[in-house]
Amino acid sequence: MAALFSPLTIGDLALPSRIVMAPMTRHRASYGKIPGELSALYYAQRASAALIISESTEIDPFSAIDVPTRPGLTNDDQEAGWRLVANTVHKAGGRIFVQLSHMGRTAHPSQLCGGRQPVAPSALAAAGTVYTAKGAEPYASPRALELDEIPTIVAGFAAASARAKSAGFDGIEIHGANGYLVDQFLRDGSNIRTDSYGGSVKNRARILLEIIEAIEAHWPLNRIGVRLSPTNPYQGMSDSDPASHFAQIAGLLDPLGLAYLHVVEPLVQPEGYPVTAAAIRLAFTGPLILAGGFKRAHAEQALAKGRADLIAFGQAFIANPDLPMRWRQNTTLNSADKSTYYTQGAKGYTDYPSLELVQG
Template structure:
């Protein structure tokens, strides 16, 4: 049976009014204590109406602990004040009929000591410095050199994920999305270029997958698999996270995830914000369909989808939902615009990171724009 991008869909325990998803978008506008503000409430509510906006909102990535932060002014989910701030967001979203999940984040080595408690170095699977930058009080700076986690420290981080998932439900979210993509901590454990360990968390594909599976087990044990999604970026070495042979790695990941029956897998096709297909070695490109067959899980796709591509992905059965990122920044009523094939407003990239209402809550909806 063929479906439309605008048809309802059930992802695990979460019923969506349409299949247009707002992807997680770091905006660097948290208040004191890394707490969501009233402006955050407005921003998400504008994009939540199930007729005009997202069937599901995935929030900006939210660190699970003080050591999980890697960028200036990102809202966390590790304090009572942050839970209260997020509760205001979820109430407003639910009041207009929307659905929203929180993305759980630990950046690992993609951080700067100035952002971490007592100026500590970032923590990572191995002490390999990324050729990457992060956003600090000084603007974009090279990341700090990380230290390798000791094996006995890893269970505490898994526990941080579990506790953060529980806090998300306490804050009123419909579920969570574990951030396992884009070269952050979970992805660092997965990839051979960032994981040089010789213990049970390194070396073989099975060992490098161990941390991810422990996190998934902890989170689903806390809030249920039907309210747990996972984001992965199989083919892309984002944030300098290299992998010599990604196909067998992520095929194995998919097979190991299948028994959990997660709400969905959110898969970035290609390089975030860049090429959707590129050589992963020997002239080959990543086979996402093969990975999907192994995962046996609702499938959400992402990365540079146009209206036509999104319509075809759902109608053909290649995807159950399509996530849009930058288009939702400047088009709070993106779903209506896609349905009516209306023009999209171009986003002002100078306002993406940090600031106030400008470029955040001042983009007009279609009726306002027409007027």
């Protein structure tokens, strides 16, 4: 079976290894939710990844522009910022997909233009607190989307994907994981609708399939990926039967010929949580990316056993911009400074030393 450094082609995109840089929110976008030169440097430093998946990028035009914040892709300035990122990554020899997302019920009114009420498939608030300019605040109660509003959400994903094409990205990842809007539709703990977007698995997956179809107007299906997190409880998410439900969702995606399916499932699941990746692997015959705290040895084992085609790494890439080289040379890794994950500036972002710098 595959080894970590064996090449792979997804769609028509040739990858030099199986080492993917996972999407990671870093809160370095400037005022206006615009990625700048610092972000371009950050991603270019990590261009030796087989594939970079960008941080979660907003498609909601009503998302407020305060900093520190996540970036967006809804206007010309944001598109220009991402063009700089994509061009810089390509000059460094890398490949980059942009991850498109909508926060849904996890947005706080203070993070939305005019203090709008967050929207969701159902009027169920997320559990816990959200970090705002005033500190940690409880999640607000969302408003359930009306049927005639859902096409606008779908169109927002399509419009952002068109801007991504113009900006020079290599592909799109739809964020259907970690408690954001698409995930809120997919799981029955957050979606209790009784119309055509609720109830059955097929109905709950309808918005995801419509988003894919809308993006297909701008991108071939083999340049579109999807990220899922069947058992992640983050932000109060749950599902009554994730193994069965997400295998069915994977089955719905399988005939489309997507670039990949990206599944987040921790190596060590909390007690009582089912393992879903194996069932998804059986249902989805295209390239499968697994993420969930993998170390190198775990990744090699998963690839060797055919459990996945690629492995996504997060923290290891934060502290080691040249992670593939370090593993090729069997050298030690830098440790990540968690206190700088969501701060501003270069510290803990672009100042981690590369192996080349250390070796002189």
